[in-house]
Amino acid sequence: MALLGLRLLLIVDALALAAASTISDPIFRDVAAFPIILLGILLAIACLSGDLVPPRRRVDVVCSALTLIVPIPSLLLPEGQRVAAVAIIVLQVVPLVRRARVPRQELPGSAGTRRVIAALVIATGILLVFAVALIWYGATYLVQPPKGVFRRGPYMTAVGMTSAALAWQLQPGDRRAVLIGALGPDGAEHAAVNGLLAGLRPATRYAWTANVGGRSEAAGAFTTAAPTAAVPFTLVSFGDYGSGSEHEYAVGRLAAALDPRLVLSSGDNAYLLAAPPFLDRAIFQPMRTLLGEAPMVAALGEHDIAWRDGAAVMSALHLPGHHYAVQYGPAQVVVLGLQVDAYARSYAARTIGRCHPACPVRFVLVHRPVSSRDPIIPLLRRRGVAAILAGHLHRYERRELGGVLEFTVGTGGEGASSAGFTPASPGAKASMIAYGFLAIDVATTQIDYRFINDQGRILDSATEAVHP
Numbered sequence: 001m002a003l004l005g006l007r008l009l010l011i012v013d014a015l016a017l018a019a020a021s022t023i024s025d026p027i028f029r030d031v032a033a034f035p036i037i038l039l040g041i042l043l044a045i046a047c048l049s050g051d052l053v054p055p056r057r058r059v060d061v062v063c064s065a066l067t068l069i070v071p072i073p074s075l076l077l078p079e080g081q082r083v084a085a086v087a088i089i090v091l092q093v094v095p096l097v098r099r100a101r102v103p104r105q106e107l108p109g110s111a112g113t114r115r116v117i118a119a120l121v122i123a124t125g126i127l128l129v130f131a132v133a134l135i136w137y138g139a140t141y142l143v144q145p146p147k148g149v150f151r152r153g154p155y156m157t158a159v160g161m162t163s164a165a166l167a168w169q170l171q172p173g174d175r176r177a178v179l180i181g182a183l184g185p186d187g188a189e190h191a192a193v194n195g196l197l198a199g200l201r202p203a204t205r206y207a208w209t210a211n212v213g214g215r216s217e218a219a220g221a222f223t224t225a226a227p228t229a230a231v232p233f234t235l236v237s238f239g240d241y242g243s244g245s246e247h248e249y250a251v252g253r254l255a256a257a258l259d260p261r262l263v264l265s266s267g268d269n270a271y272l273l274a275a276p277p278f279l280d281r282a283i284f285q286p287m288r289t290l291l292g293e294a295p296m297v298a299a300l301g302e303h304d305i306a307w308r309d310g311a312a313v314m315s316a317l318h319l320p321g322h323h324y325a326v327q328y329g330p331a332q333v334v335v336l337g338l339q340v341d342a343y344a345r346s347y348a349a350r351t352i353g354r355c356h357p358a359c360p361v362r363f364v365l366v367h368r369p370v371s372s373r374d375p376i377i378p379l380l381r382r383r384g385v386a387a388i389l390a391g392h393l394h395r396y397e398r399r400e401l402g403g404v405l406e407f408t409v410g411t412g413g414e415g416a417s418s419a420g421f422t423p424a425s426p427g428a429k430a431s432m433i434a435y436g437f438l439a440i441d442v443a444t445t446q447i448d449y450r451f452i453n454d455q456g457r458i459l460d461s462a463t464e465a466v467h468p
Helices: 002-020 026-051 058-069 080-101 111-142 246-257 276-284 308-317 342-351 376-382
Strands: 150-159 164-170 178-183 189-191 205-212 215-223 233-238 262-265 296-298 324-328 331-335 361-365 387-390 396-401 404-409 430-432 436-442 446-453 458-465
Touching (some): 002 026, 002 080, 026 058, 026 080, 058 080, 150 205, 150 215, 150 276, 164 178, 164 205, 233 246, 246 436, 262 361, 276 308, 342 376, 376 404, 396 446, 396 458, 404 436, 404 446
Parallel strands (some): 233 262, 262 296, 331 361
Antiparallel strands (some): 150 164, 178 189, 178 205, 205 215, 324 331, 396 430, 436 446, 446 458
């Protein structure tokens, strides 16, 4: 009866694995599948231990052994979890059918005790191997700091017309002073105080260097804001990127090549877990060059707020909260958080267009795309918002909502979705599954939008006039 129960539990576990395989988000899918697979391995070990107790049935032993082995290589296939689930079910149905035809006669003795002891010994060994593998994986991949003096940065946290700010982290245990200096085109040198550079000139390009122990260890450049859009500038926007993938690195490099003034993130800045040890791999290593020249204005997605309501991401990026506004010269970015709800609408009504100097170019940044029926749309239209920038969906879309452009750019580097899991939104003027970012070129009278994929190709473009 014990073996019958174990086989039935294995079948239930396989059904759970098949259900987990339908989750569209690859991070959530893997997180959900891991404990299911681990439980299935332990159950298979227990089955095999019982099958090895005399009288043995060769077919039962082979099926239990294959249940341990077959699912592992199958997980490497594109539909690996479903293949593994089907394999487990088949391998357990065969012994059940044979048992119904020819019942097994147990020999007297301590077979039950031997099964329990064997299962516990083998399970302990397997768990030990898994623990060692997880520790090795975490130490060598997930939380390993980059080489060099700096663990993180230096990276921009703010830039205005006459000031800029940088932040950084040295390697653990390194308490040396970091001297940040900036050099303007006129040869004037500016020294940072606690990372703050003051007394800068508007609309001016500055090169900064970071000196540690008498040596220059990092460098970058930024441009202060102009009071009007008479001096054209570029912003970049993307979301759903924080996975450390090669696509994220490509997006970061290509976006940095455009010399943007701000990086507008629509959320999910860190996948797996948005805890402090994982942010270097998710954000600061792939985006190092980009963040060395432009501060990130970020909304928080579901993955970010899963850890203490986004505290780690907000602290690392020096964000003031879930809802806030940032101004770069004539451009204002109003961040509405995870989604547009009653508080976000109220905040938008109090904030959009309230800036000094005047901000004729206005953007709304939010993680989840806005519904075309949301009551915030008339407000955004009246306030002259140029575009809503969103993420969440792992695809690129351009829509028009009651006269307001909306760009969904959940394409920053985390696994691309599929048409089955993430279909195109009704009425979208452009919709595609790709990796990439949105370049926003702001000039005096118009704004040009370009969606650029991770190979540098422009896949979509749009233009609109600047609202007076």
